[in-house]
Amino acid sequence: MPAVDSELEAECIRRILAGEKHLFHDLIRPCERSIYILLFSLLKNEAEAEDAAQETAIKVYLNLRHFRGDAQFRTWVLSIARNEALGRLRKQGIRREESLDAASDDQTGDYTPAILTNWREVPTEALEQKELGAILRKAIERLPEIYRNIVLLRDIEEMDIREAAAALGISEGAVKVRLHRARGMLQKELAPQLKAFAPKRKGLFWGRA
Amino acid sequence: MRIDCKHVWQHISAYIEGDVDAVLRAEIDKHLETCEICSAILDSTRNVVILLADDRIFELPVDFSQRLHERIDRELERVI
Numbered sequence: 616m617p618a619v620d621s622e623l624e625a626e627c628i629r630r631i632l633a634g635e636k637h638l639f640h641d642l643i644r645p646c647e648r649s650i651y652i653l654l655f656s657l658l659k660n661e662a663e664a665e666d667a668a669q670e671t672a673i674k675v676y677l678n679l680r681h682f683r684g685d686a687q688f689r690t691w692v693l694s695i696a697r698n699e700a701l702g703r704l705r706k707q708g709i710r711r712e713e714s715l716d717a718a719s720d721d722q723t724g725d726y727t728p729a730i731l732t733n734w735r736e737v738p739t740e741a742l743e744q745k746e747l748g749a750i751l752r753k754a755i756e757r758l759p760e761i762y763r764n765i766v767l768l769r770d771i772e773e774m775d776i777r778e779a780a781a782a783l784g785i786s787e788g789a790v791k792v793r794l795h796r797a798r799g800m801l802q803k804e805l806a807p808q809l810k811a812f813a814p815k816r817k818g819l820f821w822g823r824a
Numbered sequence: 825m826r827i828d829c830k831h832v833w834q835h836i837s838a839y840i841e842g843d844v845d846a847v848l849r850a851e852i853d854k855h856l857e858t859c860e861i862c863s864a865i866l867d868s869t870r871n872v873v874i875l876l877a878d879d880r881i882f883e884l885p886v887d888f889s890q891r892l893h894e895r896i897d898r899e900l901e902r903v904i
Contacts, residue, residue, distance in 0.1 A: 636900045640893055647892060651884055661885055668888075669895045676899060728833055731864035737871055742880045751872075751881055770876040776841070795837035798869055801876075806868040809875075 624688050632680055639679075643672050646689050650696045652772045653782050656764040657700035667703060671696040693782040726799040729806040735813035747812050754804045762797035769794055827851050832862045840870050 624642065631638045650671055654664040674695050682691055741747050755766055768779040769790070776794075780787045832855050838844050839852055856863050875881070 636903075639900065640896060643892075643896070644889075647889060648884060651888065652882065665885055665888055665891070669892055672892060672896055673899050676896065677903070726833070728836075728865045729868070730861055731868060732860045734864040734867040734871065736867070737875065739875060739878050742875065742878055747875075748880055751875060755876075766876065767882070770873055771882045773877055791838065791841075791843070794841075795834075798837045798840075798873065799833075801872050802865065802869040805872050809868070809871070 621684075621687070625684060628679060628682065628688070639676055642688075643675060643692075646692045647672070649689060649693060649772055649774065652767050653693055653696050654700050656767040657697070658703060663703065667696070667699050671699050674699065687778070690778055690781050693778070697782060697784060726796065726803065728799060729803045731806060734806075735810070737809050737812045738814070741812045741814075744812065747809075750808050751805065754801055757804070758797055758800060762793055762800065765790060765793045766797045766801070770798075827855055829855075829859060829862050832856070832859070833865065836866055836869050839866065840873060 627638050627642050631642065647668065651664055651668045654667045654671070655661065658664050658667060671692070675692050678695070682688065737747075755763055755771075758766060764783060765779065768774045768782060769776070774782065776787050776790050780790045783790070832852055835844055835848065835852060839849070844852065856866065
């Protein structure tokens with residue numbers, strides 16, 4: 616997620632409202648990945664998320680004069696995206712807000728991680744192997760929805776805790792609890808599989824005939 | 825006070841976030857010095873988090889951005 620200079624952003628908004636409409640492309644570009652990922656996490660469908668992302672961008676443009684600088688622009692944009700998603704879910708007769716909120720945070724249940732005694736780092740270069748990406752994506756897909764959403768926003772899109780909480784309409788405490796459980800589930804599922812992607816130790820690799 | 829492994833596991837995510845207070849962090853660090861298992865669990869969890877942040881894990885649909893900006897252009901032309 617690219618860092619945004621809020622003064623430049625404010626200047627950009629001022630110029631758009633003063634008539635330089637084409638600058639809207641530059642304003643929305645740093646947010647578009649976050650918009651899509653939030654919508655995909657809520658709608659769970661690529662085509663629908665893309666359509667909703669376009670609607671969100673248009674609504675942001677049409678409502679730009681109502682943006683008040685007291686919130687971060689991206690946070691404001693994501694709240695519009697969230698409303699867009701919830702509106703669509705309501706139309707489909709899905710009351711997902713309930714299931715996204717209170718439920719299941721009360722379940723305590725200690726988790727037991729995958730027990731290991733040493734860990735050889737799997738570097739990001741290993742993602743050149745398509746199979747590794749596929750394993751990670753599959754593990755995310757298998758998470759229960761409330762945990763998957765948090766992983767998408769916090770660990771994949773790297774929103775901070777406050778922004779992820781605002782985007783999902785839940786408390787920061789709930790974000791932290793879910794994030795902890797989600798990471799625990801992912802470690803348990805993935806650690807045994809990822810071992811195969813750690814670089815071989817040179818001594819072992821070359822030292823044997 | 826000496827904390828046990830389960831206690832460390834409860835705080836792994838917060839520890840990675842840098843969201844534990846100094847006293848707890850010191851206790852966890854002390855535990856990690858001598859506990860191979862918790863060190864490996866922490867390292868593997870952190871490793872998963874780092875891999876997930878790579879842009880290759882979640883790619884937007886092909887030409888998503890292009891279609892978005894074409895739609896915006898149509899709207900900009902329409903709205904006076």
